[in-house]
Amino acid sequence: MPTDSGFASIPRLAITQGEPAGIGPDLCIAIAQRDHPADLVVIGDGPLLRERAAALGMPLALRPFDPKAPAQPQRAGQLRLLQNLSPAKTVRPGTLEPANAAHVLDTLALACDGCRDGRFDAMVTAPVHKAVINQAGVAFSGHTEFLAARCGGHPVMLLAAPGLRVALATTHLPLREVPDALSAALLERVIITLDAALKQDFGLDAPRILVCGLNPHAGEGGHLGQEEQTLIGPTVQALKNRGFRLQGPLPADTVFVPKRLAEADAVLALYHDQGLPVLKHLGFGRAVNITLGLPIIRTSVDHGTALDLAGSGAADPGSFEAAIASAIAIVEQHRKNRCSG
CATH class of the missing domain: 3.40.718.10 (Isopropylmalate Dehydrogenase)
Known part of the structure; x- marks a missing residue:
């Protein structure tokens, strides 16, 4: 929530789950294992995240996201969740399912729209699989083009x-x-x-x-x-x-x-x-x-969905952590610019 200065006390980031069969859910669970100086809100499917966390043997408590509540720092073992109302279909790690294309795109839309209307300060995206979205009959060339079409720029x-x-x-x-x-x-x-x-x-x-x-x-x-x-x-x-x-x-x-x-x-x-x-x-x-x-802040990882690593516990969250840190730094730089402007 805004303070008297007009800015939220800490950044609130929308974290998109990415391709359900890839390492995106694993990365979301991995970042929940430590504290962060930002309010991290994962947009995705709660049952999928709980099932994957159990398979990975990692603690995960999902709290429903309340946009009216003050932003709170991320605490280890917890994540705030904005449930995608078009939930993922049956998901097997490493096995793509075109029927989940709508779920993936709705997740991106929720994050993008939340940044545009001020609920989130930035969005951080886990990787998606362009080919399977196209197989579902949706023309999709990537996050960048999707976000530009939705919010301009x-x-x-x-x-x-x-x-x-x-x-x-x-x-x-x-x-x-x-x-x-x-x-x-x-x-x-x-x-x-x-x-x-x-x-x-x-x-x-x-x-x-x-x-x-x-x-x-x-x-x-x-x-x-x-x-x-x-x-x-x-x-x-x-x-x-x-x-x-x-x-x-x-x-x-x-x-x-x-x-x-x-x-x-x-x-x-x-x-x-x-x-x-x-x-x-x-x-x-x-x-x-x-x-x-873009008129919003968006960062992401430097790699793909790594289907062969999904659910294995071997996914490296380093780039995802760096994307979160970069989003926080850019949000803070924008606030500094406004204060000095």
Whole structure:
């Protein structure tokens, strides 16, 4: 609940359960095993969480979520629950069931809507399985696109690990479609969104961004591709003229060397596998997926549903814990911005 300053005493986070047959329920149960400096509200299916907790041998007391009650810090062994009214069907760990697609999407909708109406300060998402949702006849390309369609905005994917932030100009596209997807308007929007988020979410006054080239050796002066000369370079220069602190286009095979990274606050990769292998090598299991450009705060894990680990007790909650910590930090940064503004 708000205090006299207009802010809740501690952040209240919506935690989505994710794919029922994956490790999402396991992660929700794992984070309940210790205290957190935030009010964590899991949105999902209570019977499923209790059954999975019993199978894992972990204590779990679920308390019904009351949006009118003051936010309380998370205490070990407990979780507040917002029950999804379209409960999961029969769930077997590791076995996908298309009939649960509606349950998964309703969970996301509840979290998103709760952030929009002020019940939650941010949402943290456990992984979902895109293919099984599509098998259920629902066009779904990922959390990011779903949230943008529901609450508006122009999302940009940023993954952050200790010592490195990588944003993506394009996300889940076949490689042959990437050049056609790039445009001056897209690059300008992504860079402006990234710059604004580095200021608003991370408290950086004058962010420094490295922009990758598209082609090997950033086009080798036009001999290995023209996009750097005709598109990326001119767009970067135009934004530099407006005061943005940019370098690029830079060869992607050398942009991640320590000397370069020491001069930067983020790297903009132009396609998914240009930047994320480096980041995941550096910090897999500790990295966080942050969606920029939305009117809400959303963080997530850096991995998938890990069906083979579901219900085994072997799922590592490190990235989920990091996503929670990042959401708390961003909420607090936004409050600080409002106080100083």
